Amino acid sequence: MKNCEALIIGGSAGSLDVLIKVLPSIDIDITFPIIIVLHRKKGTDSLLSDLLSTKTKLTVKEAEEKENILPKTIYIVPSDYHLLFEKDFTFSLDYSEKVNYSRPSIDVTFQSAAEVYKDKLVCLLLSGSNADGVNGLIMVKEFGGEVAVQNPKTAQVDYMPNQAILRANVDEILDVELMADYINKLN
Amino acid sequence: MSNLPSIDDEQVETLIDDVLDQYGYDFTGYSRASLKRRLNRLYSLDKQVSFAEFRYKIGSDSVYFKRFVEQITVNVTEMFRDPNFYKTLRDNVLPTLATYPFIRIWLAGCSTGEEAYSMAIVLKELNLLHKSLIYATDINPTVLEKAAQGMFPLSQMKQYSENYIASGGKADFSSYYSANYSLAKFDVDLKEKMIFSTHNLVSDHSFNEFQLILCRNVLIYFDRDLQFKVLQLFDNSLDNLGFLALGTKETTDFSPISKRYKRLEMEKIWRKTVNEKL
Ligand SMILES: C[S@@+](CC[C@H](N)C(=O)[O-])C[C@H]1O[C@@H](n2cnc3c(N)ncnc32)[C@H](O)[C@@H]1O
Numbered sequence: 477m478k479n480c481e482a483l484i485i486g487g488s489a490g491s492l493d494v495l496i497k498v499l500p501s502i503d504i505d506i507t508f509p510i511i512i513v514l515h516r517k518k519g520t521d522s523l524l525s526d527l528l529s530t531k532t533k534l535t536v537k538e539a540e541e542k543e544n545i546l547p548k549t550i551y552i553v554p555s556d557y558h559l560l561f562e563k564d565f566t567f568s569l570d571y572s573e574k575v576n577y578s579r580p581s582i583d584v585t586f587q588s589a590a591e592v593y594k595d596k597l598v599c600l601l602l603s604g605s606n607a608d609g610v611n612g613l614i615m616v617k618e619f620g621g622e623v624a625v626q627n628p629k630t631a632q633v634d635y636m637p638n639q640a641i642l643r644a645n646v647d648e649i650l651d652v653e654l655m656a657d658y659i660n661k662l663n
Numbered sequence: 664m665s666n667l668p669s670i671d672d673e674q675v676e677t678l679i680d681d682v683l684d685q686y687g688y689d690f691t692g693y694s695r696a697s698l699k700r701r702l703n704r705l706y707s708l709d710k711q712v713s714f715a716e717f718r719y720k721i722g723s724d725s726v727y728f729k730r731f732v733e734q735i736t737v738n739v740t741e742m743f744r745d746p747n748f749y750k751t752l753r754d755n756v757l758p759t760l761a762t763y764p765f766i767r768i769w770l771a772g773c774s775t776g777e778e779a780y781s782m783a784i785v786l787k788e789l790n791l792l793h794k795s796l797i798y799a800t801d802i803n804p805t806v807l808e809k810a811a812q813g814m815f816p817l818s819q820m821k822q823y824s825e826n827y828i829a830s831g832g833k834a835d836f837s838s839y840y841s842a843n844y845s846l847a848k849f850d851v852d853l854k855e856k857m858i859f860s861t862h863n864l865v866s867d868h869s870f871n872e873f874q875l876i877l878c879r880n881v882l883i884y885f886d887r888d889l890q891f892k893v894l895q896l897f898d899n900s901l902d903n904l905g906f907l908a909l910g911t912k913e914t915t916d917f918s919p920i921s922k923r924y925k926r927l928e929m930e931k932i933w934r935k936t937v938n939e940k941l
Contacts, residue, residue: 560696572737
């Protein structure tokens with residue numbers, strides 16, 4: 477896709493390693509924001525932002541409620557909240573029930589973004605041991621967005637990308653080495 | 664089956680207008696992303712088939728309207744949620760208030776009461792409960808009925824006990840409740856100092872002066888203007904040198920009241936500074 481307005485990367489078990497490999501090669505002049513939804517323990521937010529910010533020159537920060545979503549910025553969804561998108565391109569946080577035993581839930585964020593960014597949205601689903609994110613990908617497709625998954629063969633835990641390939645009409649299946657290049661071309 | 668949401672943005676606005684006209688409940692300042700998600704959730708939970716019927720049912724059936732309010736607001740809560748927050752209350756905030764003859768606490772948006780019982784336990788352990796009063800309010804009468812019963816799922820107790828210990832609790836958490844089938848019934852003396860009442864932060868006024876106000880994970884559902892309005896309400900309801908506590912992702916920054924408030928390090932707790940007369 478060209479002129480992407482937002483890239484959302486979702487992942488669970490085994491996806492932090494992927495991010496650590498991919499982030500250093502992402503161009504600093506990308507014209508869209510990257511939002512990262514990772515399943516993890518609660519209360520580990522600053523650790524994750526700190527770790528990821530050592531891997532890129534782009535600004536890395538936790539997504540805050542009512543914040544304007546800016547390009548060239550990597551937003552980390554805080555633990556224990558769902559992240560939603562408002563029509564005016566700001567974030568909302570939500571403390572509602574877990575979805576797929578998860579909060580943040582990848583489905584919730586993908587679905588909310590699908591409605592706001594429509595065909596200007598790209599979602600990428602990485603390694604993981606449950607299917608959170610798959611329904612989200614289906615909805616992103618229905619709104620005209622593009623969806624990609626990590627090649628299950630390269631995933632530490634292949635259940636999540638496999639489910640996506642089975643159930644969603646995935647546009648791209650990416651090896652880890654090719655992810656940065658794919659992302660850089662979304663400009 | 665299609666994944667597409669049944670209720671669109673325009674229909675969300677229609678329902679907000681209807682509910683304001685017919686029941687006087689004002690959701691115009693609420694986050695649309697959350698409202699829309701909750702409305703679509705309710706629509707499919709209740710197997711609604713058309714927007715027109717859904718709209719009619721909300722507008723004409725006051726019993727269903729009650730369900731509507733319950734379902735579009737988010738009531739999820741926990742005991743001793745964010746243990747570090749309760750630790751700061753225990754070690755810092757409440758000992759400061761201990762010098763007062765009487766401590767009035769307002770829990771705004773208390774949901775099913777887990778926060779109120781957590782607060783009562785800390786007060787009791789600090790030997791302050793006898794001179795405290797906890798006003799626990801919410802927009803939703805159904806959650807308040809639950810709160811007044813003080814019974815929570817037994818299955819949650821392991822988690823709550825861990826939270827309690829992490830927050831600096833030293834007693835045996837299970838000494839505060841008795842198991843009753845699948846429920847944990849909390850000691851009645853904990854709720855002796857609680858007053859439950861409906862209060863709508865959007866439309867109701869200040870009703871007392873407090874030394875401590877907690878409003879956690881409610882403002883995230885409001886837009887900036889409504890957040891400022893509600894923070895102003897808290898400011899009007901808080902004694903000088905009183906404390907205001909918000910959820911971990913909420914802030915008084917950016918709001919007009921922020922200049923009078925000094926944040927306690929680390930936690931989302933602010934202290935109102937004395938208003939020096941010029
Ligand atoms: C997510 S719960 C927070 C519960 C608890 N304070 C906590 O942090 O765990 C949000 C609560 O705010 C209440 N609420 C929503 N709008 C309100 C309003 N206008 N006035 C008062 N309470 C409201 C809801 O009914 C719900 O119980």
